[in-house]
Amino acid sequence: MKRLLFILLLHITTVLCAQESFNAGKVDAIAYDDSGNYTFYHKLKNGNYRSLDLYFDDEKPIKDTFFNFLSPYWLEDDDEYSEEEILEDNTEMIFTKDISKTSFRDFVGQTYWCETPISSEEEEKGHIICEMVNNHSAVVARIANKIPTYGFGEHIIDTPEDTPCWLTFDEEQYAILVLKLKDHKQIYLFIKENGDLEKIFIPMGEKVVLLDEARYTFRKVTSETYNLKNYRYSSRDFDDYFEVFPKGKKYEILDIFKNKALPGTYDSITRNHIFIITKNKEEVSIYNQFFQKLNCGKVKSARFVNLAVEVENEQGIKYYDSTGKDIPKSALREFNCGTR
Numbered sequence: 001m002k003r004l005l006f007i008l009l010l011h012i013t014t015v016l017c018a019q020e021s022f023n024a025g026k027v028d029a030i031a032y033d034d035s036g037n038y039t040f041y042h043k044l045k046n047g048n049y050r051s052l053d054l055y056f057d058d059e060k061p062i063k064d065t066f067f068n069f070l071s072p073y074w075l076e077d078d079d080e081y082s083e084e085e086i087l088e089d090n091t092e093m094i095f096t097k098d099i100s101k102t103s104f105r106d107f108v109g110q111t112y113w114c115e116t117p118i119s120s121e122e123e124e125k126g127h128i129i130c131e132m133v134n135n136h137s138a139v140v141a142r143i144a145n146k147i148p149t150y151g152f153g154e155h156i157i158d159t160p161e162d163t164p165c166w167l168t169f170d171e172e173q174y175a176i177l178v179l180k181l182k183d184h185k186q187i188y189l190f191i192k193e194n195g196d197l198e199k200i201f202i203p204m205g206e207k208v209v210l211l212d213e214a215r216y217t218f219r220k221v222t223s224e225t226y227n228l229k230n231y232r233y234s235s236r237d238f239d240d241y242f243e244v245f246p247k248g249k250k251y252e253i254l255d256i257f258k259n260k261a262l263p264g265t266y267d268s269i270t271r272n273h274i275f276i277i278t279k280n281k282e283e284v285s286i287y288n289q290f291f292q293k294l295n296c297g298k299v300k301s302a303r304f305v306n307l308a309v310e311v312e313n314e315q316g317i318k319y320y321d322s323t324g325k326d327i328p329k330s331a332l333r334e335f336n337c338g339t340r
Helices: 002-011 083-089 120-124
Strands: 012-014 020-023 029-032 038-043 049-059 069-076 092-095 111-114 127-132 137-146 153-156 165-180 186-191 197-204 207-211 215-221 242-247 250-255 268-271 275-280 283-288 292-294 301-305 308-313 316-320 332-335
Touching (some): 029 197, 083 092, 242 268, 250 268, 275 301
Antiparallel strands (some): 111 127, 197 207, 207 215, 301 308, 308 316
């Protein structure tokens, strides 16, 4: 295991920048229903509650694009509700006092496995895993040991035909907003690029509760089999959460909360939905969409090819996937109508 971890560290280095946080000191409880609706509540001295609604102002920094900067704010309702009245319209209330005291670094890069029973039909699709892959993004995906299938489009095919292997699929990406509760506690909101609150990640003891359209319980798994950094992952969603902006005579890449996704500024930044290539003078660096720096040797030049990056380094022309794995050019395949 130590040797495996050493090899992984040779391939990638995760770059961590500041994550977005927002004060939620008035939140005493969270209620949810079976339709995926969430409401935050502030408890009054008389024992009743007022709802706190989380909204986002949006700012479009670049015309004719879908990219928005988001700024969260609270609105408190004037009406009061008893706990019994709240539970008439909601499945459950989770109280701040029952939430564990944690920090963001307790979770970033850690993989969580859903242990809530699901239907046999759902289980056949694969196990559900959740991971905060960096300070900006969370991913919920399925993972299964199955034979790969390849439809039309670009692929990396470097495993024997009809041989099962571990694969991830049905990946959903989210921005992370850390809510800072009272008593130094935190919960983690999974936000879509338009400001919709999709899921709430709540630490509770040794387990994590993920609120979606139901309450799911997750436990941490340490096996490298389930860690997303070991899988090729390409999502068009990546483009919706990050954008390149000029900074003086240089460039930087920001997330939807105006936080730097990579430290520093660069002479140039080029990217697609899988890789980011930065250049400062003669120094060329390559990152995957999780902002993990790939070890591609001493890079002279790089360009995007298929689902890989073509690199000219001290070994000549090499090809790397999003995990930093060196792959043969013959593994890069593209299937179009009439070519299979």
